Amino acid sequence: MTFEPKRLHISAILFIALKTIKESIVIIFSLIFIIGRIDFFNYVILGMALMVAGIILFSWLKWLRFKYALDEDGLKIEQGIIIRHHRSISKHRIQSINFSQTIIHRMFGLTEVQIETAGSDMEVDAKLSALTQTEAKQLRKALKSSNAEQAIDETTEDAQYDYDYALKNNLPRFEISYKRLFIFGSTSGGFGLIFAVVLFIMNEAEVFVPDDIYETTTNWLFAQAVTTLIILIVLFLLFTWLIGVLGSVVKYGDFTIIRYSDELYITRGLWEKKQLTIPLKRIQAIGFKQNPLRLPFDLGFVYVEIAGGEVETGQNNRTIVFPLLRRKELTSFFESLVPEYATNFDEIKPISKRLFAFYSGIVTLILVLPIGALLYFVPNLWWIGLIVYGLAILYSYFTYKMMGFYQIDNQLCMQSFLLGSKQIIFMKKRRIQAFEKRQSLLQKRINIASIQASIMNNFIGQHYSVSGLTETQIGNLSDWYSYQDEYKLEDIDQP
Numbered sequence: 001m002t003f004e005p006k007r008l009h010i011s012a013i014l015f016i017a018l019k020t021i022k023e024s025i026v027i028i029f030s031l032i033f034i035i036g037r038i039d040f041f042n043y044v045i046l047g048m049a050l051m052v053a054g055i056i057l058f059s060w061l062k063w064l065r066f067k068y069a070l071d072e073d074g075l076k077i078e079q080g081i082i083i084r085h086h087r088s089i090s091k092h093r094i095q096s097i098n099f100s101q102t103i104i105h106r107m108f109g110l111t112e113v114q115i116e117t118a119g120s121d122m123e124v125d126a127k128l129s130a131l132t133q134t135e136a137k138q139l140r141k142a143l144k145s146s147n148a149e150q151a152i153d154e155t156t157e158d159a160q161y162d163y164d165y166a167l168k169n170n171l172p173r174f175e176i177s178y179k180r181l182f183i184f185g186s187t188s189g190g191f192g193l194i195f196a197v198v199l200f201i202m203n204e205a206e207v208f209v210p211d212d213i214y215e216t217t218t219n220w221l222f223a224q225a226v227t228t229l230i231i232l233i234v235l236f237l238l239f240t241w242l243i244g245v246l247g248s249v250v251k252y253g254d255f256t257i258i259r260y261s262d263e264l265y266i267t268r269g270l271w272e273k274k275q276l277t278i279p280l281k282r283i284q285a286i287g288f289k290q291n292p293l294r295l296p297f298d299l300g301f302v303y304v305e306i307a308g309g310e311v312e313t314g315q316n317n318r319t320i321v322f323p324l325l326r327r328k329e330l331t332s333f334f335e336s337l338v339p340e341y342a343t344n345f346d347e348i349k350p351i352s353k354r355l356f357a358f359y360s361g362i363v364t365l366i367l368v369l370p371i372g373a374l375l376y377f378v379p380n381l382w383w384i385g386l387i388v389y390g391l392a393i394l395y396s397y398f399t400y401k402m403m404g405f406y407q408i409d410n411q412l413c414m415q416s417f418l419l420g421s422k423q424i425i426f427m428k429k430r431r432i433q434a435f436e437k438r439q440s441l442l443q444k445r446i447n448i449a450s451i452q453a454s455i456m457n458n459f460i461g462q463h464y465s466v467s468g469l470t471e472t473q474i475g476n477l478s479d480w481y482s483y484q485d486e487y488k489l490e491d492i493d494q495p
Contacts, residue, residue, distance in 0.1 A: 058081075099114075099274075110130045114127050176252070181249045264337065284307050300422075342411055352469070403415060
């Protein structure tokens with residue numbers, strides 16, 4: 001049976017227009033700043049009006065020419081203003097169906113539906129930008145009803161992805177408090193980007209601000225005392241920092257992760273509410289990362305590497321499954337939500353001390369000439385060379401101390417340290433696509449080497465490495481990775 005083709009909700013025109021503007025925002029502002037400098041402001045207004053009219057027309061045509069339909073096999077989509085694209089997505093290949101709601105969606109009682117398959121790359125396979133809640137739930141039910149691996153009783157399907165259902169059935173779940181979200185935003189490192197954007201806008205403000213107001217303001221600033229300027233700078237930095245914190249709170253507010261039988265279900269967001277489903281069989285690895293601001297407090301975020309599909313967050317192409325967690329809380333987090341993975345931190349083996357000697361030698365060779373030149377030409381600044389050399393040796397020592405690994409049963413854990421950030425990655429043996437040993441001539445002379453494990457991540461691959469292992473340790477890991485008699489073809493799709 002085939003259903004009649006349907007269009008998206010009429011408000012999809014608005015979402016298409018907003019998306020087009022968002023994608024063109026850099027070009028729009030660039031043209032405004034360039035043309036605005038040569039006193040063609042009237043032409044800017046005319047150009048903006050024509051651009052808005054063009055975007056509205058384009059959005060209307062795109063909505064008009066977009067249709068979707070359900071049949072017994074799955075979902076069919078037809079789109080394209082001039083060149084028509086026809087796409088069929090089998091329900092048996094669908095990995096996840098996610099919902100997303102901006103505040104505008106919620107005003108109209110709508111939701112966006114994202115459909116991912118194992119063949120998805122950096123984009124989702126299908127995105128229906130505006131469906132009613134009823135239509136979205138019916139679509140999810142129809143696409144999941146015949147999937148043997150994700151079969152859901154039709155009478156409970158709608159309730160299953162509900163917070164009250166999780167409470168009633170005592171499903172494993174984790175939630176984050178707003179206090180922790182505030183800490184997460186304060187230590188996220190997004191302050192620098194916001195600071196740069198604000199400075200750019202202020203630098204270009206003279207294009208739009210009348211000359212008399214601009215000159216009066218700058219003259220007033222230059223006339224202030226040093227103390228007043230320092231206070232203004234501090235207030236400006238505080239303002240940009242608060243914007244970064246607010247952005248994190250809005251993005252990850254009401255964050256909840258729930259474990260169902262074969263998938264993780266995440267809801268988050270105050271402005272844009274996201275519902276993300278992660279099938280366990282798509283998880284290639286689970287990681288815990290601590291940046292320099294969080295490392296002293298033993299805090300970090302938990303993420304997963306996913307094969308195929310859209311990357312939900314911008315954290316280096318990783319999907320965050322919990323924004324902020326203490327390292328000592330990882331064990332309970334894993335036991336509740338992903339008991340398939342073990343967190344035996346006591347089993348982490350330190351690497352060879354020869355790595356510290358190797359790094360110290362490299363640092364000395366690199367800095368000996370610059371420091372020597374400094375002592376020769378500016379001997380009074382000898383202390384600068386000493387501080388730089390001391391910091392380099394200290395960084396080498398921290399790198400050596402932070403690195404480690406352990407292998408237990410069918411799992412490999414690798415702990416690394418790079419640019420002040422500490423990272424722990426947990427990988428199942430069957431998810432490792434390649435295992436490689438790397439060794440320079442100098443490392444070979446002191447009997448150490450590096451290992452690199454590669455996994456699949458949106459078809460671009462992700463590589464993790466640890467240095468300073470002995471030949472014996474690497475040999476044991478290579479034997480473990482060889483699969484031997486325990487490898488079975490049917491294990492490939494197991495979580």
